[in-house]
Amino acid sequence: MCAVRPHHRDMLYADAAPTEVAHLVHSGAAPAAATDQTPAERAERLRRHEATPYADALDRYIARTPVQLMVPGHGGTDLGIAERLAAFLGERALRLDIPMLLEGVDLEAHSPLDEALDLAADAWGAKRTWFLTNGASQANRTAALAARGLGEHVLAQRSAHSSFSDGVLLAGITPSYVFPTVDAAHGMAHGVSPAALDEALTAAARAGRPAAAVYIISPSYFGSVSDVRGLADVAHAHGAPLIVDGAWGPHFGFHPELPESPARLGADLVISSTHKLAGSLTQSAMLHLGHGPLAAKLEPFVERAFGMTSSTSTSAILRASLDIARSALVTGEDAIGRSIEVAQHFRELLRADPRFDVVSDHFDRFPDIVETDLLRVPIDVSATGVSGHWLRNRLIEEDALYFEMSTATSLVAVIGAGKTPDVAAVLSALIAAVDSEAAAVERAANADATDFPPLPAPGTQRLTPRGGFFGETELVPAAAAVGRVSADTLAAYPPGIPNVMPGEEITAEAVAFLHAVAASPTGYVRGAVDTGVTQFRVVRQP
Incomplete structure (x- = not known):
């Protein structure tokens, strides 16, 4: 299956909605969700949330064209050495960049x-x-x-x-x-x-x-x-x-x-x-x-x-961005609904191609999962024969198309609330990448890839995490680390669960697992002294 690769500008998000903000409700129970309110209550809530009091206060402040003999040093103008910064961000951004504790904004x-x-x-x-x-x-x-x-x-x-x-x-x-x-x-x-x-x-x-x-x-x-x-x-x-x-x-x-x-x-x-x-x-x-x-x-x-x-x-x-985002969320239900429709359409497009699968379609296999965030689309790409990491990088390099994250077998798309990307164009870019000659080379190179070993159980906690982290430490070879107390947090990706925490004993199983992940082209160990995990930072023995 071949497809013409779309230009990345054709995948830009189309904005969708209004504004919002928040702090102190004095009751013993959470206030009712909008879906539990009467039409009159809902209308009044929407009216209140159209306001953006903090952002509006900033607008009132800069409307006075203040002379700022205070921080920040750019003074809220494009004069002097702030000229280039103002050209880069716009002078309005500098004017809005004010310090804390000002009357009429956040002081009283x-x-x-x-x-x-x-x-x-x-x-x-x-x-x-x-x-x-x-x-x-x-x-x-x-x-x-x-x-x-x-x-x-x-x-x-x-x-x-x-x-x-x-x-x-x-x-x-x-x-x-x-x-x-x-x-x-x-x-x-x-x-x-x-x-x-x-x-x-x-x-x-x-x-x-x-x-x-x-x-x-x-x-x-x-x-x-x-x-x-x-x-x-x-x-x-x-x-x-x-x-x-x-x-x-x-x-x-x-x-x-x-x-x-x-x-x-x-x-x-x-x-x-x-x-x-x-x-x-x-x-x-x-x-x-x-x-x-x-x-x-x-x-x-x-x-x-x-x-x-x-x-x-x-x-x-x-x-101010938090204030405005709150207003946009509360008053933007219709726009959020359009984002959900786009995300669901993306899922339908993926399901129609046997090389892709929607990971969340199978969440019912896990007893802890009771719902799915529809604005996250996790895509199983294992049937393509290329890793999710390779595919993500390929899309960045060729299409300026950025997925949120990848694993060895998946990509994760994030669709912001109120946003409506062209998911058909995104799918075309995915197909073009998978059908490329570079993908064929990648498939051949990874034909003998093996699975990671099972997750090891944590070692015995011999010190508190604080005691392990702040104790006197030394670096030892991996073979000598077994039985010693770790000073670092070591987490193998995937799946990103800490395998060793400060204060815990380092086990032979943990060392073997971390080595296997580090040696894989699709894995790495966060917190390791070196990429091959050849050394461990341990608490010095008395």
């Missing part, structure tokens, strides 16, 4: 920033929301520091993002783990079922490490969604708040065909990477506090941890 009580935060909390069904300008990584570190305020022991999904592991180290947490399900064929880590969580929490309590908080991930990188309500019920039954890394689901709750916002499902704290699919600028994110007594116990610790992880030079432009 009930400021425009407070109004924007209130609207954001309402939009996602939270009691309270914080705007973040250091990304969801800041939210993860904040969440870990806050959880430590409730106790030393936290039960976390083993596939947690590295920023949460950083928070564990910073906070001095002693973690227990619950493992996600893994699609071994595609190297994909998914989520955790309520039954698995209950078993892990019970085991931790019996081992003398009752969890003060629980941390899970939903959705996964690949669009699989866990039973957040069931997980919240289990965590709460064990007396622990549920922290949800919902970084990849900031658009949840804004269309009836999408999963619900975790804050409305009983989660006590939700990490939301708003820029990922919800339209704010890169590095902007939100942290949502849930409702109920366990969330209330977390709140003062979140507030203090937020102060520790925030910049004192927070970007006004990033904050």
